[in-house]
Amino acid sequence: MNITQTLTSQVESNPLVILEKPEIDTPGTALTPMGVIDRALASNATPETLAKLLDLQERYEAGVARKAFNHAMAAVKAEIPVIQKNREVGFAHKSGGGDTNYRHEDLGQIARTIDPILAKHGLSYRYRTSSEIGHPVSVTCIVSHQDGHSEENTLHAGRDDSGKKNSIQQIGSTITYLQRYTLKAALGLASSYDNDGADADATDLAWVTKEQAEKLRTLAEEAGADIPKLCQYLNVSSIPDLYAKDYQRAVSAIEAKRRKAAK
Numbered sequence: 029m030n031i032t033q034t035l036t037s038q039v040e041s042n043p044l045v046i047l048e049k050p051e052i053d054t055p056g057t058a059l060t061p062m063g064v065i066d067r068a069l070a071s072n073a074t075p076e077t078l079a080k081l082l083d084l085q086e087r088y089e090a091g092v093a094r095k096a097f098n099h100a101m102a103a104v105k106a107e108i109p110v111i112q113k114n115r116e117v118g119f120a121h122k123s124g125g126g127d128t129n130y131r132h133e134d135l136g137q138i139a140r141t142i143d144p145i146l147a148k149h150g151l152s153y154r155y156r157t158s159s160e161i162g163h164p165v166s167v168t169c170i171v172s173h174q175d176g177h178s179e180e181n182t183l184h185a186g187r188d189d190s191g192k193k194n195s196i197q198q199i200g201s202t203i204t205y206l207q208r209y210t211l212k213a214a215l216g217l218a219s220s221y222d223n224d225g226a227d228a229d230a231t232d233l234a235w236v237t238k239e240q241a242e243k244l245r246t247l248a249e250e251a252g253a254d255i256p257k258l259c260q261y262l263n264v265s266s267i268p269d270l271y272a273k274d275y276q277r278a279v280s281a282i283e284a285k286r287r288k289a290a291k
Contacts, residue, residue, distance in 0.1 A: 090177070097177035100149040105216060107145050111138055113269075135208045142215065150174035153214070155207055165202040169210035181214040236275050241267045244278055251286035258282070 064081055073081075111133045146152060150173055158166040164184040172178035188201035211217070236244070244267050248255050255267070262278055264270050270278060 093173065093175040093177035096150075096175040097173040097179070100151050100173055101171075101215075103149050104142075104145055104151060107148075108142055108215070108217065111141050111217060113137075135204060135211075138208060138211060138217070142217070153211060155210070157203055159199050159203070165199060165206065167203055167206035167210050169207065169214045171214045179214065181210045183210050183213070236268065236270045236272050238268075240272070240275055241270070244270075244275075244282070247279065247282045251282050252289055253282050253285045 064084075069078070113133045151171060152174075153169055153171045156168040156170065164186055166182060166184045168180050168182040170178055170180050183206045185202050185206055187195070187198035188205065189198050190201075193201060245255065247253075248258055258278070258281060259266060261281060262270055262274060267278075
């Protein structure tokens with residue numbers, strides 16, 4: 029019995045046999061499923077055997093594509109930096125119960141950061157959206173590799189009725205929000221704390237207000253404090269990135285600098 033007859037016989041009894049060992053080594057040759065198909069055609073294999081071999085080839089190629097996808101994703105993860113927040117949002121609560129203030133990275137900022145890295149490794153992404161009447165807005169982020177494998181991540185949310193948005197703007201705002209978060213989830217993007225305002229008025233999660241940031245700058249200038257060094261001490265890139273819970277610590281640090289300079 030030759031190699032083709034042996035393999036086709038094995039495929040008929042167990043189609044997974046070649047998947048368990050994608051390349052079959054024989055003296056002077058190495059066969060893949062496509063190689064087996066070629067030999068099967070040459071030896072007039074039955075249509076049933078060819079169908080099983082073609083199915084096997086498809087699964088073999090899917091496995092190779094999945095491995096290429098995972099390899100590319102690992103490389104991308106190693107190269108994508110923490111994405112800088114470039115948007116600041118602040119508004120008063122409709123109930124009059126306080127203000128919300130937070131910073132986040134918008135979809136454009138994410139795209140500018142990740143698109144060149146994804147393209148370098150043969151990856152791309154697209155979205156599928158749905159907004160049926162009476163149903164939540166749905167967005168699916170599809171990340172694909174050039175070899176054919178793709179994976180999806182889906183999120184749902186109600187229409188964003190904050191502010192004075194009309195119905196179309198409400199849908200658009202939610203879609204943009206979900207696009208950003210499905211993409212971040214699909215790629216496992218790293219960023220500093222970002223809750224898009226959820227609980228952002230809580231003392232331990234909110235950033236300092238514009239007034240607090242300006243007051244800190246004024247106090248630092250009056251005390252002769254070096255603002256970059258102050259930010260380094262507080263472990264932030266700039267004063268507006270300071271959490272409200274650390275505001276008093278910043279004031280105390282400036283006052284300590286003032287007292288030291290007065291001696």
